[in-house]
Amino acid sequence: MRVISLVSACLLSLATAQAAAAAPAPAAPTTRLDHILLWGRGIDQVTSVMAVKLGFQVRPGRDPDGVANRYIRFSDTSFIELLGITRPNPTFDPGMKEDQQALKGGPGSRTFGFRSSSLDAIHQSLQALHYAVTPFFSGPDSAKPGWRLFAFDRAPLSSNTFFIDYAADYAPDQFDPGNAEDYRVTREHPNGARELSSIWLVSGDAEADRKQLEKMGFGHAVPVKLAALGAKGFCVPVGPTALLALQPDGTGLAEQTMASGGPRILGVSFAVSDLARAQRWAERGYERKLATYRGLSGESVLAPTQDDLGLSIEFHAMQQGGSPCAAVNL
Incomplete structure (x- = not known):
């Protein structure tokens, strides 16, 4: 899911006068809000706040380049992605760097995603309105991509955003498709x-x-x-x-x-x-x-x-x- 952080800094271009006269892009009825990227002062700090003070269950992520991520997943398939710097001079992708500059190294969030099963139609509609949408990105690897998304070249909104969808058999958190009970439990939280x-x-x-x-x-x-x-x-x-x-x-x-x-x-x-x-x-x-x-x-x-x-x-x-x-x- 780290590619989300990479491309989520891309922002939607300003519409031209010709685009302004066009019809609005048809947002698919299956579209919903999917998740936010939330930076902490450190990955353990933000994990502690979410788990101890607020009662969320936090799931493991990865830490390949000095920026660790963890997840809080919900039964409606939405989630929060937690981010935190774990060593000096981490490797930032452009989205991370922009977030850190805007947040001044402090906690907060300025990026969120829409989820839709109609990514291609939405992508085409935004292109027709002369928005400079990015190509599609997919992950977590090329052998079996579980998700794909697109973002924008300049922000359509005051906070950064992107559109994402997931394969039907995508299994985050190392979920064994044969063990539905484990999957269910990881989406239950002490705070309800x-x-x-x-x-x-x-x-x-x-x-x-x-x-x-x-x-x-x-x-x-x-x-x-x-x-x-x-x-x-x-x-x-x-x-x-x-x-x-x-x-x-x-x-x-x-x-x-x-x-x-x-x-x-x-x-x-x-x-x-x-x-x-x-x-x-x-x-x-x-x-x-x-x-x-x-x-x-x-x-x-x-x-x-x-x-x-x-x-x-x-x-x-x-x-x-x-x-x-x-x-x-x-």
């Missing part, structure tokens, strides 16, 4: 997290992100105001998941994040099987009481992870069906 429900982008212009998303085929944006974060913007449905395009709205976490580091992923939201358990775990980890609130996905709690992770982690109760962008304000 089951699904990645939303990714929150923050920038100085949420409307610009909304327009780009609409052009790429992700319309039906719902205006939102997140008072708890001092942010406003739009919730954009992406299959069963939601992408929030936000900007600061007065004082608060969004303004602080922009002032300290600029556009990036402000937060990630997870559906949990037992909200009270996730709340207790975060309260023990951070040694403070946390209040619940009515969020975009119903009853929610926000873990105070900004200093540790450079982004916020929200847990919310599981929801049955419905739009991922209900017009509810925090």
Whole structure:
């Protein structure tokens, strides 16, 4: 999965006037948010925060060039890829180098992926709109590639993004296809997290992100105001998941994040099987009481992870069906 980090720094080109007149790219109905790349101050630091303070199960990755990765996988097939530097003078690919420069060596995330089973159609549609999409990349090896993706030459959004899909028989984490029980257990977490429900982008212009998303085929944006974060913007449905395009709205976490580091992923939201358990775990980890609130996905709690992770982690109760962008304000 390291090639994801290599190409995820590629960004989508600005549309020409001719492209602006073209129809939006048809985002496939099978498209959803897939994962984020989350840098820690070190791989053990970010692992400790996610496992001990928050109650996620962290799976092994690799460390070939001084940048280690580990994984947190969920039962809905989404995941988080953790990254951390393990030795002086590591070998960065261009995406890693750009992330590290933007994050100033600190924790945080500025890259995420869309997953779709219709990569070829989306690739062709974006080309027709004169976006300079990259060729396809595949991995983990040429003998039996398990995934393929494409990225962009300049960013369509305020944070970097790419499109990815996986082969039906792709088996990460050294999973033995004959042992379904092992596969299931690796996707269970002490905090009860089951699904990645939303990714929150923050920038100085949420409307610009909304327009780009609409052009790429992700319309039906719902205006939102997140008072708890001092942010406003739009919730954009992406299959069963939601992408929030936000900007600061007065004082608060969004303004602080922009002032300290600029556009990036402000937060990630997870559906949990037992909200009270996730709340207790975060309260023990951070040694403070946390209040619940009515969020975009119903009853929610926000873990105070900004200093540790450079982004916020929200847990919310599981929801049955419905739009991922209900017009509810925090």
